[in-house]
Amino acid sequence: MTDLLAVRDLGVAYANGRVMAVDGADLTVPRGAMLGLVGESGCGKTTLARALMGVLPPGARVTRGSVVLDGTDLVALTAAERRARLWRELAFVPQTAMSALDPVYRLRDQMREVLCERGGLSRAEADTRAAELFEAVGLHPRRLADYPHQFSGGMRQRAAIALALALRPKLVIADEPVTALDVIVQRQVLDTFRDLSERMGLSAIIVTHDISVVAYLCGHVAVMYAGKVVEHGPTEAVLQRPSHPYTMGLMNAFPDLESDEAVLAPIEGSPPPLSDPPPGCRFAPRCPFAVAACGTVVPPPTTLAADHWAADHWAADHWAACHRVAEAPALRAEARRPATWQGVAERLA
Numbered sequence: 043m044t045d046l047l048a049v050r051d052l053g054v055a056y057a058n059g060r061v062m063a064v065d066g067a068d069l070t071v072p073r074g075a076m077l078g079l080v081g082e083s084g085c086g087k088t089t090l091a092r093a094l095m096g097v098l099p100p101g102a103r104v105t106r107g108s109v110v111l112d113g114t115d116l117v118a119l120t121a122a123e124r125r126a127r128l129w130r131e132l133a134f135v136p137q138t139a140m141s142a143l144d145p146v147y148r149l150r151d152q153m154r155e156v157l158c159e160r161g162g163l164s165r166a167e168a169d170t171r172a173a174e175l176f177e178a179v180g181l182h183p184r185r186l187a188d189y190p191h192q193f194s195g196g197m198r199q200r201a202a203i204a205l206a207l208a209l210r211p212k213l214v215i216a217d218e219p220v221t222a223l224d225v226i227v228q229r230q231v232l233d234t235f236r237d238l239s240e241r242m243g244l245s246a247i248i249v250t251h252d253i254s255v256v257a258y259l260c261g262h263v264a265v266m267y268a269g270k271v272v273e274h275g276p277t278e279a280v281l282q283r284p285s286h287p288y289t290m291g292l293m294n295a296f297p298d299l300e301s302d303e304a305v306l307a308p309i310e311g312s313p314p315p316l317s318d319p320p321p322g323c324r325f326a327p328r329c330p331f332a333v334a335a336c337g338t339v340v341p342p343p344t345t346l347a348a349d350h351w352a353a354d355h356w357a358a359d360h361w362a363a364c365h366r367v368a369e370a371p372a373l374r375a376e377a378r379r380p381a382t383w384q385g386v387a388e389r390l391a
């Protein structure tokens with residue numbers, strides 16, 4: 043079966059093309075899958091999510107590539123055609139639910155607006171569906187009579203998820219849906235997504251800077267660095283066998299919950315300015331494994347060789363954009379040593 047969403051070589055520019063916030067990004071979302079889009083601040087996650095939704099801010103535009111949702115290239119559609127697909131095909135859950143919910147309307151009225159005006163339901167049908175949606179996200183239907191300010195942060199976020207699901211969209215895109223919440227409430231909201239995924243086969247992209255959110259919730263992951271997706275695959279494969287040096291470095295920056303070996307080695311330096319990225323691999327200036335080609339040639343997405351994974355059925359879906367991908371097992375071992383990451387900038391200079 044084809045993937046629900048296939049993004050190929052997507053480019054998005056701000057400031058008349060001077061800042062390429064997304065520069066040749068590739069990703070896929072299989073049907074019924076949750077994809078975690080992970081990367082550090084400023085790597086272009088929000089821009090990519092907004093480009094998928096077709097709601098870029100003024101001054102931003104898609105410069106190249108395709109976004110094929112269920113067989114239709116959304117980039118080729120007019121703005122009006124794209125707007126008509128919002129809610130129905132693609133729905134958005136923002137970081138703070140307050141930007142999805144209108145403070146002056148009761149939740150029931152906001153549900154009615156989407157369900158009646160966009161979905162063509164009668165009021166009675168809309169009210170029944172709204173109650174079902176609230177139940178699906180763990181809220182009592184009685185709370186539909188409340189205003190957003192009467193909800194706690196976690197409840198508001200669940201109400202925003204219910205609203206996003208109103209017209210049974212094919213794909214939900216959630217931008218840092220738990221970042222603004224405290225840890226216990228984060229868990230409740232993540233469990234809501236997990237439940238929806240298991241019970242309803244929800245397909246979603248979860249944008250996050252937090253690998254532990256991906257590990258908890260997402261069956262697939264796309265790792266983004268400086269405007270590009272550098273590694274992509276089933277979460278288990280990517281987290282157990284990171285194959286791009288940036289992913290290896292990210293993993294080192296998170297404590298391993300299953301072992302006492304606390305190797306916390308930061309990746310030195312910072313991502314390049316997107317107005318003037320380096321030629322070749324964008325991670326090369328911070329990469330302990332960079333070779334001459336990395337400074338000049340952009341590495342293409344390369345599927346991991348089958349022999350890394352002989353027995354694993356998901357091997358074919360795991361790729362990394364690194365010239366040294368064939369050496370990934372050896373590099374991974376090196377990457378676990380904190381010394382590997384020390385003084386990289388000086389060594390490369």
Ligand SMILES: Nc1ncnc2c1ncn2[C@@H]1O[C@H](COP(=O)(O)OP(=O)(O)OP(=O)(O)O)[C@@H](O)[C@H]1O
Pocket residue numbers: 056057061063081082083084085086087088089090099101251316
């Ligand atoms: N309106 C804008 N005009 C110009 N540049 C912008 C604009 N919005 C974002 N950028 C730039 O685009 C790049 C990507 O930003 P984006 O917000 O997509 O990244 P992000 O990974 O989502 O970061 P964060 O996690 O901090 O939200 C950044 O370098 C940012 O400075």
